[in-house]
Amino acid sequence: MEASVLYDRLDEELAVEDYADVDASANGLQVGSGAGAVDRVAVAVDGVQATFEAAADWDADAMVVHHGLSWGGIDRITGRTYDRVAALVENDIDLYAVHLPLDGHPQYGNAAGLADRLNLGNRAPFGRLGPVTVGQQGWLQQPASPAALHETLEDLLDHGGQGVRLLDFGPEEIESVAILTGSGTDWLDEAVAADVDAYVTGEPEGKLYHMAREAGVNVFLGGHYGTETFGVRALADLIAEWGPETAFLDEPTGL
Amino acid sequence: MEASVLYDRLDEELAVEDYADVDASANGLQVGSGAGAVDRVAVAVDGVQATFEAAADWDADAMVVHHGLSWGGIDRITGRTYDRVAALVENDIDLYAVHLPLDGHPQYGNAAGLADRLNLGNRAPFGRLGPVTVGQQGWLQQPASPAALHETLEDLLDHGGQGVRLLDFGPEEIESVAILTGSGTDWLDEAVAADVDAYVTGEPEGKLYHMAREAGVNVFLGGHYGTETFGVRALADLIAEWGPETAFLDEPTGL
Amino acid sequence: MEASVLYDRLDEELAVEDYADVDASANGLQVGSGAGAVDRVAVAVDGVQATFEAAADWDADAMVVHHGLSWGGIDRITGRTYDRVAALVENDIDLYAVHLPLDGHPQYGNAAGLADRLNLGNRAPFGRLGPVTVGQQGWLQQPASPAALHETLEDLLDHGGQGVRLLDFGPEEIESVAILTGSGTDWLDEAVAADVDAYVTGEPEGKLYHMAREAGVNVFLGGHYGTETFGVRALADLIAEWGPETAFLDEPTGL
Amino acid sequence: MEASVLYDRLDEELAVEDYADVDASANGLQVGSGAGAVDRVAVAVDGVQATFEAAADWDADAMVVHHGLSWGGIDRITGRTYDRVAALVENDIDLYAVHLPLDGHPQYGNAAGLADRLNLGNRAPFGRLGPVTVGQQGWLQQPASPAALHETLEDLLDHGGQGVRLLDFGPEEIESVAILTGSGTDWLDEAVAADVDAYVTGEPEGKLYHMAREAGVNVFLGGHYGTETFGVRALADLIAEWGPETAFLDEPTGL
Amino acid sequence: MEASVLYDRLDEELAVEDYADVDASANGLQVGSGAGAVDRVAVAVDGVQATFEAAADWDADAMVVHHGLSWGGIDRITGRTYDRVAALVENDIDLYAVHLPLDGHPQYGNAAGLADRLNLGNRAPFGRLGPVTVGQQGWLQQPASPAALHETLEDLLDHGGQGVRLLDFGPEEIESVAILTGSGTDWLDEAVAADVDAYVTGEPEGKLYHMAREAGVNVFLGGHYGTETFGVRALADLIAEWGPETAFLDEPTGL
């Protein structure tokens, strides 16, 4: 597959343009000539030394990641950034990054992937950010206790053995759930306003505790990595349909 | 003690003015008339409903907290903010907040308090933020293995039963340590440049994992709350010397 | 009436959302839980100690004011702001503020209210501010001399005995009039471009004198308060139609 | 006198450079070649058509004004601005403007001039604005009632027959006074914090009323023009000492 | 013709409003009363002393220029700006400036004028700048060598004897051409992405050399003035159709 065709299709499928004003990440091709053919595409949550090396070992032509290298402009290609860029250049691997468009996508997104596995019904976009959304909400098929949903999430999320943290300040029966993967503190209030019984997010930011307690909502914290493998895995499947061979390079962090 | 005298002394002791340009928190008196006498001063890490109620139960005239209510301007005194402000107003409690000046203070600060308990020698300011610093660094009296320091920190930090997370990517013998309590991801690079063997901070932000791994440094994550009780406890002692009775209201969050 | 229903209806009737980008005032509920029922609603031009006390004496559940407490973010709830907020909290009164949307509203607005009393025909929006307008213009039913209109305005406006100031630099017969209540200096040029014979505004800002003189237009200065009682009085009538008892708390300032 | 020498001396005497970051006015020479000799210098509060014509009638070579034409950049030299600029160009009159440096100057300033006439003792700078001050404070030689000071101010200020407004919310005996000519609302709080008995300023801005009432301070409003003739008159005397003939062109506005 | 009618028509024909957010130039009437009748309109590329004097000699009532006097606000009407403004005021000449709207206009624009003379077919807008474009692209009727096109451009452009610079890094046969008059470095990448064989612009900015060389495109540099006479000459013809007599005042700079 032509490299430029692959990147253009991803841009289009994921509506990358719509997120341009609200995402610090420079989404799209971040490193590489973007020329030539792409036969093997590795996907990973984080674009870092470990995944770049794994991609080189697997002989990838390109990588698609959720967290790339360019967040508001690279001032110097030195230190950690040099090592990462050099790993790509020396192994001739293009880096394509897609951040918020992959969090919020209703089909391929991180929140959508978890909502699918929770079998949430009556789904709706959640997590307003300017003109777009970066999460999902919906209803469990059967009400569940916080403890039961806790167990389910510990099974579903790639938490690297660190478990999922539950702040059980909400109702004892959970029917409605809002999901915002990664770092979701800023949307707890939207979840409360939407009157959900449970809010699932990733990073255990300190101020979440009293926000949840005062609002009376159950909060599940599955870790940034743990909640964000669904998107790139869905892209691996999508790209495979287009022709290239794909692989998911799993590097769980427990954070 | 005159309320206004108390607040002025705190402002001065903690060099609050020096942090005005770099701290989003409106440090100093945040809520209250600031008039009259103050006989009982409660301190807490977080200025929230739970600690305000505990302060009312204890009959406090004023509270001193690390995390207050005003971060860049309050647009509406509604919802969570209304409940918090009403708790203060109805119980006639002044709220004095001091954020970064308390993180970085070489004697009363959060990092200094932990450095004291670790008995670090050869201490120096760490954690540059514009014209000030918000952390501390120093040397253990005896080299320690990551596992041994891990155990020590689990004893010292108020982690609410959640433990301390260790990313053991650094040397097997730790001599030098940098501390930046609360949210320290942005200063990992300074710790690496300072060539320390271990970096102690609070919040387990997702991107820290690969930063630590690529830099080859040990990182200890004790939680935001867990690393930040030292400052307000030191202030309780200081204020008690000035006359008022003081109490530390502990509300560990495990985050 | 449910408090939340009242505030939502006011937001909608006054198109509060449309003014969000151009108004420094945080329009809508500014102080209060916004929960429970509202049976008695006081209205006032200014949200200040005097009107809050009058509202408490009258046993109000909520107040609707033109000038609230939040203009670009409250850094500290201390001093004057503490006293005002405490008066609301202690008397359990919600504060709903609506600034520019009430200046410009074609039916309930301050300018519209004065235009009604002047019986202006052929009315049109006046006072462009980005995508909205904050005033009104129209035609007298009968031409009037500046002196005659002066007398009429001194009767109509609540100037607290300070009178209305006339800068009679315009035509001796007035047919067309533009109105921008409160502080209108920035729109004198629009009035001149619209070729009106008289411009009615509130604050006697110093530079208006030569602007009017060089442009050859009659300017009437009725004071900020004097020109701005019409809006909240219209809201009192509107809210009364919805159920709650209402009262206008008049505190003329002569400024 | 060389024009360039005159302007350089004024820049220096009035410390114009020190106010560059806080004054919207482009202080210094605003219109003119700044070349040739200057024998006749007219001064006025406002740089407007009326004073430019009076200056031309008086055969001025240059004008020194408190309110010039350039406030943050002139986008178009059209309308009112064209007429004013053309009046200067056609009559070959340089325009030198000096705004805040003339409000705050301890000797030649507007506040200082009024303080002199009130015979205030124990004078100090008042009205902080970044690194500078724009007012004065001091003590009456004899305590005075608000009514007595009111009478004195009506005699001293050039209010164009409109009188001085007194908000008598303060003590019945006035000893200490703060003065900030022109538009002083933003410094009322500094006056209250300085615990003065009376605050004298110019513009009757609407929100001053309740601010003064709640703070319990006497406020005198003498009009923008009325409080600001002292500075340029002092400059006329100063320039006359340097050689050129000078004249004060009085155009009171009553605003 | 009424002056105001002329300026309104130009505003409309050139869609001046559409460029308001992206053009530093204050397009439209920049200097003058804009009143009275206009019988003689001079046009020029640059609004400077030389063209203002030529306009006065020719007895112009108004001038239309591509480069006016106001670029982001005039702080002081002194020095060079005073001399230019005085020349206009003293000769009673209005100055109307139109910058980017004249670069990009598909019929009257600078790029369009050159494209006409090159007889380019299949024309399309080029040179995106926010919501507008400021250039043109199209196809030669016959392929030409770089040398042949070089000769043609030296004939067509008003380069003041300085010639046109060719950077012949592109194909040896030129079919497609993009034009962005004046200063075009920022759009070279768009020309390359559009895969044109030649890019024609004005200013020989230093960094263009290696950009062109690495991209493999032919670049022609005809000078800022040399590429920008087409627009005002087209306006002269347009205005003449409306009634007034017109003249093009040529002051080639060779830059």
Next chain:
Amino acid sequence: MEASVLYDRLDEELAVEDYADVDASANGLQVGSGAGAVDRVAVAVDGVQATFEAAADWDADAMVVHHGLSWGGIDRITGRTYDRVAALVENDIDLYAVHLPLDGHPQYGNAAGLADRLNLGNRAPFGRLGPVTVGQQGWLQQPASPAALHETLEDLLDHGGQGVRLLDFGPEEIESVAILTGSGTDWLDEAVAADVDAYVTGEPEGKLYHMAREAGVNVFLGGHYGTETFGVRALADLIAEWGPETAFLDEPTGL
């Protein structure tokens, strides 16, 4: 020589820190690990494909350039930027860039280098930019005609056969000269205020013509490249004194 030692010394010698707030260029090490030893250092004016390849051919370990790759943050390492970065990475060459500090340095700077060759006496810093300067001024040992200085400059400057452009609007005898290499339009006024007879700069920006003509000053335009080889050549000599072998890679552009 240790790479890090070399870069630290250059930072220090050139006072790189002092220019941090005014230079868009990220001065210092821009690309590379900055580790290991540096035996061969190539210098060039422009950090581009051609000079990177020449450096690789010459077996350079590091390059020092005046124009680097990072100007306000690199959003994507793609296209031209990818090719340039890849050339450095693949050949293991560090890139050190130093822009304005090299323009203004009194000993090693571009302007100083030309001033040396013109043998200017009574030298002084020229070209204020915030707290620093980026040019030089001084006096010829013998007065020269514009034509004579023109000839001298055509000999001294590396103009790639394009010659030097003279705008001879100034005095016929030149004694004092100001130099600002590269792009100097913004400092012409400072040169005029300093009353120099000639101003030497690089880029022939269009608006310079009438600015020079109206100010009556001689302007010499030697091209961006032509005026800026002096600095890096001086650095090659300096670095050679420190140990490494050095080479100047000349790629004149005639622009």
